[in-house]
Amino acid sequence: MHSYPLYYKQPYQKTHAATIVDIVDGALVLDSTICYPEGGGQSGDIGTISGVTLLNTTKDDDHTIYHHVAEHSFVVGAQVGIVLDWNHRYHYMQMHTAQHVASGLLFTHFSIQTVSVHQGERILTIETDAVAIEPSLCYQLEDLVNDVVRQNHPVHYEVHTQSSAQTLGLRRSIKVEGDGVRLVVVEQVDTVACGGLHVGNTSEIEFFHYAGQEKIRGHIRLIFTVGALAKEEIRKVENVAAELGVLFSAPLQDLVDAAKAVVSSAVQLKSELRKAQQLLAKLSLASLVAEAELVASVPVVYWKIPQEIEMKDVPQAFTEYDELVLCAAKESDGQLSWLVGLQGKATGLLDFPAKKPALLAAIQGKGGGKAPLYQGSAKADCDTFFAAFGALLK
Numbered sequence: 001m002h003s004y005p006l007y008y009k010q011p012y013q014k015t016h017a018a019t020i021v022d023i024v025d026g027a028l029v030l031d032s033t034i035c036y037p038e039g040g041g042q043s044g045d046i047g048t049i050s051g052v053t054l055l056n057t058t059k060d061d062d063h064t065i066y067h068h069v070a071e072h073s074f075v076v077g078a079q080v081g082i083v084l085d086w087n088h089r090y091h092y093m094q095m096h097t098a099q100h101v102a103s104g105l106l107f108t109h110f111s112i113q114t115v116s117v118h119q120g121e122r123i124l125t126i127e128t129d130a131v132a133i134e135p136s137l138c139y140q141l142e143d144l145v146n147d148v149v150r151q152n153h154p155v156h157y158e159v160h161t162q163s164s165a166q167t168l169g170l171r172r173s174i175k176v177e178g179d180g181v182r183l184v185v186v187e188q189v190d191t192v193a194c195g196g197l198h199v200g201n202t203s204e205i206e207f208f209h210y211a212g213q214e215k216i217r218g219h220i221r222l223i224f225t226v227g228a229l230a231k232e233e234i235r236k237v238e239n240v241a242a243e244l245g246v247l248f249s250a251p252l253q254d255l256v257d258a259a260k261a262v263v264s265s266a267v268q269l270k271s272e273l274r275k276a277q278q279l280l281a282k283l284s285l286a287s288l289v290a291e292a293e294l295v296a297s298v299p300v301v302y303w304k305i306p307q308e309i310e311m312k313d314v315p316q317a318f319t320e321y322d323e324l325v326l327c328a329a330k331e332s333d334g335q336l337s338w339l340v341g342l343q344g345k346a347t348g349l350l351d352f353p354a355k356k357p358a359l360l361a362a363i364q365g366k367g368g369g370k371a372p373l374y375q376g377s378a379k380a381d382c383d384t385f386f387a388a389f390g391a392l393l394k
């Protein structure tokens with residue numbers, strides 16, 4: 001059961017009445033359709049079918065076209081009305097046409113071949129065979145494509161046999177098998193085999209914009225925006241630049257330097273803050289050690305770590321001491337982080353690995369580590385942990 005495709009003959013038809021001939025896993029098969037199915041780097045049409053949202057259009061290897069609609073109560077035999085999301089479809093027609101023009105000009109002017117293309121919801125990407133492309137070349141390409149847009153080149157289709165198509169010397173090999181090869185001809189600019197949908201004239205591309213590049217599989221992939229969305233993207237970038245200008249109190253030409261200076265100063269401040277935090281941990285522990293009770297001449301410190309001290313700075317502070325029992329804990333977000341350190345003769349006061357299971361059971365905790373430091377988390381509060389640890393020391 002095929003949904004007979006009308007989109008090649010009538011690419012500008014936005015609405016269509018059809019009959020449901022099959023329903024497969026909820027997807028509608030119609031007697032005929034204007035909905036272009038996903039494929040060849042182009043997304044499927046969306047819109048509504050008799051008021052129900054059309055989420056996507058796909059096809060199978062048998063060329064049957066499926067209309068994936070939201071929850072529905074359609075039955076086979078019913079008459080339905082398709083309304084395309086025209087902005088969505090038209091943008092894809094613009095992007096497809098722009099892609100052929102851009103790939104054609106890349107080849108004829110710069111000897112750069114197109115390896116693969118992708119039309120996204122907002123951007124068009126062309127993966128090239130080049131390992132590097134100067135931005136200046138991309139701007140030249142942008143200008144050349146926009147010249148073609150202004151020059152109003154008609155776009156038409158030709159159906160060829162494989163052998164007649166081969167004689168045309170196309171820049172790109174034909175990927176479909178059999179005769180009935182559909183060529184899209186952007187007159188005087190590019191001819192390529194393509195099963196996609198295109199605008200009827202290059203002026204309908206409206207506007208072609210180079211939006212950047214990235215490296216993929218060792219090649220350069222160029223990123224473009226097309227038509228109304230190109231303008232939207234440019235305005236978005238301008239708005240971001242304007243907001244950053246206010247934020248950094250700098251005009252556009254000084255913005256990058258101003259941002260660099262602020263980032264560099266933030267990095268410096270962060271590094272100074274870390275040093276201060278580490279010093280705070282050391283000094284705090286030192287004052288506790290100075291006042292600590294001694295057990296067999298080893299100071300025993302119970303340390304309820306305040307919020308301003310980072311738990312990660314405690315081990316370094318601890319290693320400053322040759323003789324120390326440290327039982328430390330920090331409460332945050334209803335969770336207890338605990339740390340036990342046994343340095344020097346302290347190891348003789350407590351066989352921590354042997355006693356750890358009992359301690360963890362008492363505080364509903366978990367954790368590990370090896371001499372001289374053990375760490376973990378627990379559900380109990382600080383005081384319960386200290387009491388449970390104190391009981392082990394006796």
Ligand SMILES: [Zn+2]
Nearest residue numbers: 096194196197
């Ligand atoms: Zn195409």
